[in-house]
Amino acid sequence: MDNPVVQILLLIVGLTGTILFFWFLFSSSSKSSKSFTAIDGTKFSSESKCDAYNLLLNRLDFLYNDEILGKVKGKKEINSIKLSFINLLTKDGFSDVQLLIKYKEEFFKLVELFQAKE
Numbered sequence: 001m002d003n004p005v006v007q008i009l010l011l012i013v014g015l016t017g018t019i020l021f022f023w024f025l026f027s028s029s030s031k032s033s034k035s036f037t038a039i040d041g042t043k044f045s046s047e048s049k050c051d052a053y054n055l056l057l058n059r060l061d062f063l064y065n066d067e068i069l070g071k072v073k074g075k076k077e078i079n080s081i082k083l084s085f086i087n088l089l090t091k092d093g094f095s096d097v098q099l100l101i102k103y104k105e106e107f108f109k110l111v112e113l114f115q116a117k118e
Helices: 004-029 047-063 066-071 083-092 097-102 104-115
Strands: none
Touching (some): 047 066, 047 104
């Protein structure tokens, strides 16, 4: 390996190989397949996954929508879920296990929203 010609050839072959590798890597990743965009901007590879996500997003939007929550000030529930549970879930958090257990039924109602078919 003391021969400078061999070292230069190895350098050229190595650089060429590295350039070709990265060119192939980036050119194949830039070939984008069709993607689907949900209403909040999240991207999906299939239309069915995007539709399912949009359905869940619409179904659960009331949990974080201040406009909807502001309209139900006099009520104790929205979509059969207690407002106190929504407040704990989205703002305050559950400070201890007993509080978590207290809202067990509300968690089941939330799971039903996730699993419901339209």
